[in-house]
Amino acid sequence: xxxxxxxxxxxxxxxxxxxxxxxxxxxxxxxxxxxxxxxxxxxxxxxxxxxxxxxxxxxxxxxxxxxxxxxxxxxxxxxxxxxxxxxxxxxxxxxxxxxxxxxxxxxxxxxxxxxxxxxxxxxxxxxxxxxxxxxxxxxxxxxxxxxxxxxxxxxxxxxxxxxxxxxxxxxxxxxxxxxxxxxxxxxxxxxxxxxxxxxxxxxxxxxxxxxxxxxxxxxxxxxxxxxxxxxxxxxxxxxxxxxxxxxxxxxxxxxxxxxxxxxxxxxxxxxxxxxxxxxxxxxxxxxxxxxxxxxxxxxxxxxxxxxxxxxxxxxxxxxxxxxxxxxxxxxxxxxxxxxxxxxxxxxxxxxxxxxxxxxxxxxxxxxxxxxxxxxxxxxxxxxxxxxxxxxxxxxxxxxxxxxxxxxxxxxxxxxxxxxxxxxx
Numbered sequence: 001x002x003x004x005x006x007x008x009x010x011x012x013x014x015x016x017x018x019x020x021x022x023x024x025x026x027x028x029x030x031x032x033x034x035x036x037x038x039x040x041x042x043x044x045x046x047x048x049x050x051x052x053x054x055x056x057x058x059x060x061x062x063x064x065x066x067x068x069x070x071x072x073x074x075x076x077x078x079x080x081x082x083x084x085x086x087x088x089x090x091x092x093x094x095x096x097x098x099x100x101x102x103x104x105x106x107x108x109x110x111x112x113x114x115x116x117x118x119x120x121x122x123x124x125x126x127x128x129x130x131x132x133x134x135x136x137x138x139x140x141x142x143x144x145x146x147x148x149x150x151x152x153x154x155x156x157x158x159x160x161x162x163x164x165x166x167x168x169x170x171x172x173x174x175x176x177x178x179x180x181x182x183x184x185x186x187x188x189x190x191x192x193x194x195x196x197x198x199x200x201x202x203x204x205x206x207x208x209x210x211x212x213x214x215x216x217x218x219x220x221x222x223x224x225x226x227x228x229x230x231x232x233x234x235x236x237x238x239x240x241x242x243x244x245x246x247x248x249x250x251x252x253x254x255x256x257x258x259x260x261x262x263x264x265x266x267x268x269x270x271x272x273x274x275x276x277x278x279x280x281x282x283x284x285x286x287x288x289x290x291x292x293x294x295x296x297x298x299x300x301x302x303x304x305x306x307x308x309x310x311x312x313x314x315x316x317x318x319x320x321x322x323x324x325x326x327x328x329x330x331x332x333x334x335x336x337x338x339x340x341x342x343x344x345x346x347x348x349x350x351x352x353x354x355x356x357x358x359x360x361x362x363x364x365x366x367x368x369x370x371x372x373x374x375x376x377x378x379x380x381x382x383x384x385x386x387x388x389x390x391x392x393x394x395x396x397x398x399x400x401x402x403x404x405x406x407x408x409x410x411x412x413x414x415x416x417x418x419x420x421x422x423x424x
Contacts, residue, residue: 019052019334022326026311029323041310048303050277051296052334057099058279059141060271061110061181063134063166064149069188069247073149074109076247076264077287078102081254083111095133097141104340105286110137131165135172142177145184145240145274146170152187152244155221159228167234182274183238185225186267191246191260193217200246200262218244240274243267265289285338293405297335301397304331309390328352328393332400339404355399355414357392395420 023045030038062070071083082100098111148166150159166183174180191200198206198214226242229235245267250258272283272292284292308324332348343351395417403413 016053016055019048019330022323022330023049023053025326026307026323029311038310041307044303044306044310047277048300048307051281051300051303054278055281056278057106057108058271058275058283059097059108059110059143061134061138061143061146061169062149063146063169064188065151065154065162068149068151068154070111070149072247072249073147073186073188073245074100074107075249076245076261077107077268078104079288080256081249081251083109095137097137102286104288105282107283107286110134110143131168134165134169138169138172139176142173142179143181144276144279145182145271146173146238147271148183148185149188150185150225152190152193152218152221155187155224159225163228163232163235167232170234170238180238182240183229183235184240184267184270184274185229185242187218187221187225187242187244188247190218190221190244191248191262193221199260201260240270243270265291268292281334281338285340288340290405293338294401297338297397297401297405300331300334300338301394301401304328304397305390305393308393312389324389324393328357328396331393331397335397335400336404341404351400351403351410352396354410355396355417357396357399357417391420391423 026045027042030041062073064070074083075081078100080102082102096111098109100107100109146166146169148162150162170180170183193214194217195210195214198210200211200214200218203211222242222244226239229239229242243263243266245264246260246262247264248258248260249256268283268287268289269292272280272287272295275283280296284296304327308327311323311327329345329348329352332351333343333345336343336348398420399413399417402408402416403410408416
């Protein structure tokens, strides 16, 4: 895995500080029980720490020749204009790691000079070729994955040279960082394939025969590129998939006037699955793709539920109430953050109250009753206590997903919580 120090999204700092404090308290609690009992909980805490405390901006290397659509793809990922698109000549100068940001987060992009570019960008280093410039930047830090972009209409035009350059890039990363980055091949500008008037982003309005003709052309190009990659043993081992997309958006005075993106969500799904755990939360947040948000939120919910269940099962009567409640509040804040919101602890507590998981006297009495079972029936009591804590936490997490990510009303979120709780 990449070993570079993380660049943190500033918006996540308060969340990280809170989580660190909660996890430290939990680890102190676990120090008081046998390691045989605590080790499974420690493993879940480790994953929780990776997902939230160690979260950082994802890092991509975008590699491709001039006109392959690197800047357009960056904008397509964000859904807004954050990178300048060069229509007439090469826009990108010396290969440099740049942070591209919106109010939802940041991506670190290795903004490379186009391979085989025809004109030299104004800011390019005259002493370095495109490939030399890329290799120098890769020695600075490692990408989580490489996005190899090629224009759909140029899929069989001098690509062998591009593949040689890509192999050199990948081997440089492996040599310097002891990590072979996965490669995602993206065939761009699929909207320009024949029949050109067929709109891939609005298939319901197109003639089915014409649409199928265009889709078949995309499939042929994907298969062609896949065959070329699989013919190279080194690249074949790193290949995730080959995906044809359209990232076309038109902007006027930073206002979107045309959006013809196609299969970008599918591309983002592939990227998300290949990211290390430390980069998943930030990517789900900035992409604002609901399926990715739900994926990371569901994983967080399961991890926190497992931790709460583990804490409830350890033989420390009454001592687990505060850490479990703190974790549940943290889970709500984290899920809201993934959805693009920032909650305070007080707001998270208000959400708990609204869904019926109040932390007022009623909840304290229930928690005391749950913990008391462990005092009078230590063996059975721990199992019962763990089950209640796990189920309650699952209900809280799923209610938070329903409200903050799926945008359901607080009443429907409460119904989700009640449904989960009724299983106990």
